[in-house]
Each structure stands twice: as structure tokens, then as C-alpha cells.
Amino acid sequence: MGAIYIMWLRELKRYFRSKAQIVVSLGQPTLYLLALGFGFGPVFAKAGAGNYIQFMAPGVVGMTVLFSSIFSGMAMLWDRQFGFLKETLVAPVPRLHIILGRTLGGATVASLQGLLMLIVCLIAGFRPVHSHAVGTAAQHNWLALPVAGIFIAMIAIVFAALGSSVGSTIKDMQGFQVLMNFLVMPIFFLSGALYPLKGHSGVFSWITRVDPLTYGIDGLRGVLIGNWQFSYGAQFNFMLDLGLLAALAAIFLGTSAWLFSRIEV
Amino acid sequence: MIRVENLTRTFGEFTAVKDITFEVETGEIFAFLGPNGAGKTTTIKMLTTLLRPTTGRIHLDGFDPWVKQREARQRFGIVFQDPSLDGEQTAYENMELHGVLYHVPHKVRLERIELLLRQFELWERRNDMVKTFSGGMKRRLEIARGFLHTPKILFLDEPTLGLDPQSRNQLWTHVKALNEKEKTTVFLTTHYMDEADRVAHRIAIMDHGAIVAMGTSAELKAKTNTESLEAAFLALTGTSLRDEGANSADAMRRFAQMWQQKR
Numbered sequence: 001m002g003a004i005y006i007m008w009l010r011e012l013k014r015y016f017r018s019k020a021q022i023v024v025s026l027g028q029p030t031l032y033l034l035a036l037g038f039g040f041g042p043v044f045a046k047a048g049a050g051n052y053i054q055f056m057a058p059g060v061v062g063m064t065v066l067f068s069s070i071f072s073g074m075a076m077l078w079d080r081q082f083g084f085l086k087e088t089l090v091a092p093v094p095r096l097h098i099i100l101g102r103t104l105g106g107a108t109v110a111s112l113q114g115l116l117m118l119i120v121c122l123i124a125g126f127r128p129v130h131s132h133a134v135g136t137a138a139q140h141n142w143l144a145l146p147v148a149g150i151f152i153a154m155i156a157i158v159f160a161a162l163g164s165s166v167g168s169t170i171k172d173m174q175g176f177q178v179l180m181n182f183l184v185m186p187i188f189f190l191s192g193a194l195y196p197l198k199g200h201s202g203v204f205s206w207i208t209r210v211d212p213l214t215y216g217i218d219g220l221r222g223v224l225i226g227n228w229q230f231s232y233g234a235q236f237n238f239m240l241d242l243g244l245l246a247a248l249a250a251i252f253l254g255t256s257a258w259l260f261s262r263i264e265v
Numbered sequence: 266m267i268r269v270e271n272l273t274r275t276f277g278e279f280t281a282v283k284d285i286t287f288e289v290e291t292g293e294i295f296a297f298l299g300p301n302g303a304g305k306t307t308t309i310k311m312l313t314t315l316l317r318p319t320t321g322r323i324h325l326d327g328f329d330p331w332v333k334q335r336e337a338r339q340r341f342g343i344v345f346q347d348p349s350l351d352g353e354q355t356a357y358e359n360m361e362l363h364g365v366l367y368h369v370p371h372k373v374r375l376e377r378i379e380l381l382l383r384q385f386e387l388w389e390r391r392n393d394m395v396k397t398f399s400g401g402m403k404r405r406l407e408i409a410r411g412f413l414h415t416p417k418i419l420f421l422d423e424p425t426l427g428l429d430p431q432s433r434n435q436l437w438t439h440v441k442a443l444n445e446k447e448k449t450t451v452f453l454t455t456h457y458m459d460e461a462d463r464v465a466h467r468i469a470i471m472d473h474g475a476i477v478a479m480g481t482s483a484e485l486k487a488k489t490n491t492e493s494l495e496a497a498f499l500a501l502t503g504t505s506l507r508d509e510g511a512n513s514a515d516a517m518r519r520f521a522q523m524w525q526q527k528r
Binding site: 002003005006010013014017079082083084085086087088089090091092093094264265 | 315316
């Protein structure tokens with residue numbers, strides 16, 4: 001247990017020490033929220049879909065968590081380059097503990113970033129509300145915030161574990177670039193963070209459904225503004241999203257542990 | 266303390282380590298010398314559970330590191346050829362992290378961290394980020410860290426590479442002192458003959474993956490009828506340059522190239 005804790009603590013220390021990084025990494029999602037939110041706002045409203053900032057906020061929170069968590073896992077690349085990885089590889093503790101500590105640390109940091117982004121959204125005018133028809137007055141739902149925290153944590157664990165799996169595999173900067181373009185960006189753009197997935201059909205619809213982030217964003221949006229993607233009823237969607245994320249978290253954690261245990265230097 | 270029998274490691278068609286056998290006694294300082302690509306680092310990697318041997322047996326304090334991995338790992342400390350510190354943490358935190366990973370009890374940990382950091386003259390800088398340290402300070406910290414969990418064996422893979430004579434001198438003084446005080450067995454590789462001559466009780470000379478000679482410095486000199494260890498070394502390994510296949514990673518890269526061409 002000591003190993004899990006000390007590796008977890010290391011991630012948190014690094015996070016709190018790079019205060020500039022905390023602010024910088026909120027910059028991009030904030031830009032998305034403001035530029036796209038206000039830019040597309042009128043079109044979105046004209047299409048009868050309501051307030052775009054309200055719609056976007058859960059999406060950019062999910063985006064913040066995605067990037068932060070997946071990069072925390074890939075940061076193993078730096079530890080490999082700077083040599084620290086070896087120190088943990090020869091330690092007399094199960095490698096499972098090392099990778100769990102790292103991954104949970106990355107997930108904790110990503111969750112904190114997600115909560116910070118949620119605050120930024122609240123400052124920008126976002127309000128958590130109960131489900132309501134477009135055009136009708138919405139009731140504020142502040143209780144949604146802690147529930148949203150569950151989804152934030154789940155997204156963080158899923159992608160921190162995916163990042164750790166990837167981090168155990170890639171060995172250089174080129175690999176990192178490839179994954180950035182062909183894994184992280186598609187996960188983000190196909191998740192419905194920026195646009196509604198309702199009304200799509202065929203191949204596109206299926207692709208969005210294999211994207212794990214889709215369920216994270218759906219959960220966040222469902223909880224925060226009562227807007228559920230899949231038309232099965234809110235209660236059922238809640239369990240579906242959470243269950244799928246939990247299953248994926250378990251799968252990715254298992255994969256990362258296996259890949260990490262196989263590293264030779 | 267260390268017993269190696271018929272150890273071999275191949276990368277594809279390339280044999281990095283060829284059927285080597287040797288023993289290191291408890292409390293002994295044992296040096297591995299050899300030109301680039303002789304297989305020194307590959308041997309250390311196999312001894313320290315980082316690379317699986319192709320064939321052969323290893324015993325560290327009675328444990329086969331591939332069967333009782335954790336027991337074996339608990340028993341040795343290692344200073345790698347290239348740095349393995351966390352630059353984003355302080356010297357103290359690096360020590361602390363190591364202590365936790367090696368199950369050093371809290372109280373012992375605090376005492377030993379202070380003792381070792383003072384001994385290696387790093388105590389004043391304990392709360393500074395390691396990334397701000399000089400090369401020599403980083404090396405000292407790594408060696409201090411290697412001793413933290415009172416290992417029975419300390420592996421040092423070219424620990425003085427790139428250090429100035431002052432740092433090298435100081436480093437060996439500390440290592441020798443701890444070897445005597447804590448009876449730690451030290452297994453080291455180096456390119457500097459004078460160092461091996463000065464600190465090692467016994468020396469093995471490795472070339473092309475095999476051990477070509479083994480004994481005390483005096484024995485090696487007598488065997489080759491030479492005055493210095495350097496001359497003995499050259500007599501045993503020849504004077505041709507070796508820059509091919511510097512390490513196992515290069516060997517693997519070559520293997521990968523061969524494999525790709527075959528397809």
C-alpha cells in the first residue's frame with residue numbers, strides 16, 4: 001500500500017508545484033467554451049436547441065478531464081527519458097502497485113482540473129438545471145454538482161488508465177505525436193462534447209458510440225442539465241453510462257498493469 | 266553473495282553475454298572491466314531483474330531473481346549508468362520515495378536519510394529540486410539512495426562516468442567507507458582502470474561477452490607480465506576500437522533492422 005500512496009502523492013506534488021501549468025491547461029477548454037459557446041450560440045438557439053453555453057459546459061469539463069488524465073499517463077514517457085522509470089521498475093514491490101499509484105494520482109489531478117473547469121463554467125454563466133423543454137424556464141439544480149463529480153472521477157480513471165497503457169508502450173516523441181492525432185483528438189471530437197449526437201444515424205452514430213468519452217459526456221450533461229443522449233429515460237441512462245465507464249476503467253486498469261509488468265529496459 | 270552460472274543472453278543472432286560464470290564473496294568489491302559492448306551492462310541488467318537471461322542461473326544472496334523477484338530486489342541497490350532520479354522532486358523526497366518503495370520503516374528511514382545525505386554532503390541541499398543539481402551531486406544522491414535500504418549488494422554501473430577527478434575521488438571514498446562499515450558487497454563496472462585498481466578487491470575482464478580473465482589487480486598484472494592494470498587490460502582485450510553494438514538496446518535495434526530486411 002505504501003507504494004501506491006507514494007506514487008499517488010508524487011503526481012499530486014507535481015501538480016501543485018506547477019501552478020502555471022494548472023492555469024495554462026484550463027486555457028484551451030475555456031477558449032472552446034467562450035469562442036464556440038458564444039460563436040455558435042445564436043445558430044444553436046435558432047435551431048431550437050436552447051442555450052449553447054449550457055450545452056457546451058459539460059462538454060468542456062469532460063474535455064479538460066480527458067486531456068489532463070490521458071497526458072498524465074503518457075507522462076511516463078518523460079520518466080522513461082529521464083530515467084526515473086527504472087527506479088520504480090527494480091523496486092521490490094509489485095509493479096501493479098506502482099502503476100495503480102501513478103494512474104490514480106493522474107486521475108486525482110485530472111478530477112481536480114475538471115472541478116476547476118466546472119467553476120470556470122459557472123463563472124461564465126453556466127447553471128446546473130433540471131430537465132426542461134426548450135424555451136421554458138429552467139429550475140436550478142445545485143445538487144447536480146456533487147453527482148457530476150462522480151462522472152468527472154470516472155472519466156478521469158478511464159483515461160488515466162488508458163494513458164498509462166499507452167505510456168507503458170510508447171518509447172519516443174514520435175509515438176506520442178501519432179497517438180495525440182489518432183487517439184486523443186478523435187476521442188474528443190467524436191464524443192459529442194461539442195455537438196448533440198441525437199439525430200445522427202449509420203456509421204457516424206456507431207463510431208460515436210464506441211468512443212468511451214461519449215458516455216462520460218452524456219453522464220455529465222444528463223446530470224448537469226437533464227439532457228440525456230440515449231432515449232431510454234434518465235434513470236436508465238445514468239446506470240448505463242456509469243456502468244460502462246466502470247467496466248472500461250477496469251479493463252484499462254488491467255491492460256495498463258499487464259503492459260507495465262512487461263517493460264524491460 | 267552473488268553466484269552466476271553459465272549466464273548467456275542473446276538478441277537475435279547477436280550474443281551479448283556468452284556463458285559467463287563467476288562468484289562474488291560477501292563484503293567484496295568486485296569490478297567488471299571491459300571495452301564498450303563487452304556485455305557489462307547487459308550482465309548487470311540480468312543480475313538486477315531488468316532483463317531475462319536466455320540461459321544460465323543467477324543467485325543473489327541465495328535467491329534466484331527470476332523466481333523470488335521481490336526478495337532479490339529487496340537485497341540489492343543499483344546505480345544505473347544514466348540518471349534515474351526524479352528531477353521534479355527534492356533530494357529528500359527522492360530518498361523518501363525510495364525508502365517507501367523498499368519498505369524501510371518510518372523511523373529508520375528518517376535516520377538513514379539524514380545520515381546518508383550528510384555523509385554524501387547533500388544535507389544542506391535536501392530541500393532543493395534535483396533538477397537544479399550538478400552531475401556530481403546527482404550521482405552522489407543516487408549512490409546515497411542506493412544505500413538507503415541497507416542492501417546486501419550494491420550494483421554500480423559506470424557510476425563515475427562524466428565526473429571530475431574530485432567528485433570521482435570523493436565518491437569512491439564514500440563507497441569504500443560504506444562497504445567497510447556496512448559490509449555491503451559492491452559490484453561495479455567502470456572504464457577507469459585506476460579506479461578499479463584502487464577500490465576493487467577482485468577484477469573480471471570481459472570482452473565480446475565472455476570473461477577473459479579474473480583475479481586481483483596484482484594477479485592480472487602478473488599473468489600478463491605488465492606493470493599497470495591498464496597495460497594488462499590492453500594485453501587481454503587487444504588495442505582495436507570497439508564502437509559497434511555499444512549496448513543491448515543497440516543490439517536490439519540491429520536485430521529489428523535485420524528482421525525488417527528479411528521480410
